[in-house]
Amino acid sequence: MLRTPRTRLTAVGAAASLALALAACGGEESAGPTADPEEIVLSLVPSGDVDSITESAKGLESFLSKRIGIPVRAEVTESYAAAIVAMKSEQAQVAMLGPIGVVQAEDQAGAVPILQSVRYGSGTYHTQWFTNDPETYCTDEVKVVEGLKYCNGTDAAETGPAGENAIAKIKPGTSIAFVDQGSASGYYYPATQWGQVSGGDALVDLDAQFAGDHDAAVLSVARGDYPIGVSFDDAREEVAADEPKVASQVVVFAYSNEIPNDGIVVAGGISKELRTKITDAFTAMAKDPKGIKTLHAVYEIEGLEKVDTAALKKAKSVEEKFGE
Missing domain, CATH: 3.40.190.10 (Periplasmic binding protein-like II)
Known part of the structure; x- marks a missing residue:
């Protein structure tokens, strides 16, 4: 996933299988903007200890809520598939996903990639x-x-x-x-x-x-x-x-x-104005000393940059050919 930036070894459970099945049904385009939500739900996928990421996510909630002007609540999902289903079902408006999750969120939930992580000076x-x-x-x-x-x-x-x-x-x-x-x-x-x-x-x-x-x-x-x-x-x-x-x-x-590094996607159904606010809030967070510490604590993010569309196309190619 995330590189991320992670306790037991398990088979993928029934819930994740259901999430994958539901996600596979969703190739349709977004129905278009609806009223913006009164609360933004941010989906996170654990790359390591769940308790640790849950605690670190409190910093995300606080910073983003103040910057966007709408309460932000972080939810740690059990898998990438579950995070994508949450976006498709309008249970989440923002998600931080690995590159495969980003392209799947685009295809299956109509999500829009807005930013990409930087680590060790690289995307x-x-x-x-x-x-x-x-x-x-x-x-x-x-x-x-x-x-x-x-x-x-x-x-x-x-x-x-x-x-x-x-x-x-x-x-x-x-x-x-x-x-x-x-x-x-x-x-x-x-x-x-x-x-x-x-x-x-x-x-x-x-x-x-x-x-x-x-x-x-x-x-x-x-x-x-x-x-x-x-x-x-x-x-x-x-x-x-x-x-x-x-x-x-x-x-x-x-x-x-x-x-390509993991990225941030927003739901296609929210307004362009809110999408811009979310993008600006994350960008400001990456430039703020306390904000970047929070991003690093969550996913070891050292910076955020514009999405590399060419790299995502390559990831999409891997995803499409996988299993052929």
Whole structure:
């Protein structure tokens, strides 16, 4: 998702499945502007600990409410699909989503992308593949950088792809800790990448397990539940202090292609005036010292910029071809 910027490993539940089914029905265009709401609901999807993001979201509510002039209430949904359904059913007016969620919200809920996150000075990031079995997936010596382990040149690579020869070693039937069925870095991009380098079909040939967030995917591999996992780069930093096995057992061995960062979308049914107020409020928040601290606490956002439409088109292409 979000890179984001994350506890248990679960299959995707019935509620998420229902959300996906409902979302799939919604390719129609928005019916057009209606009366603006008296309250704005902001949908968030957990990239890590739910309690932590819920607490951090209070800062979003306060800042945005004052700037927009309408009460803003943040709701943490269980999945990307659920957040999109909330927008489609007019239960939410704003959502902070990963790139796949952004293009799906456009297609299924008539949402309008307004801003894109910046991290480390970049509007893109990549999936990291990691393992507790370096003898199989590392073709060179494991290197330690700032307490975390890398191989196959990932310690030096600033962008992806990297280590694709190692990805090709992942055999059909291998259990992999993915993140969420709607996550770009946690499912769409790595599953697509494995299919491209192996010639297989990730949706059929791999034993996909869904951790629910990036933290949980890392922890499941650290604790030996699964041999391989994926997450945004570098989700290990979020949990290494609390789980020593992350530093000792989890080795990053490959990266995906670059992925556009997560973004902010607004409901297509609200007025252009309110859309502008929301955009201006988030932009002001990213420039305010306290505001940017809140954005960083929620999703590690270091800045906001205009939407990169070309990058989103590439994400849309991945989404459309996924599973073919």
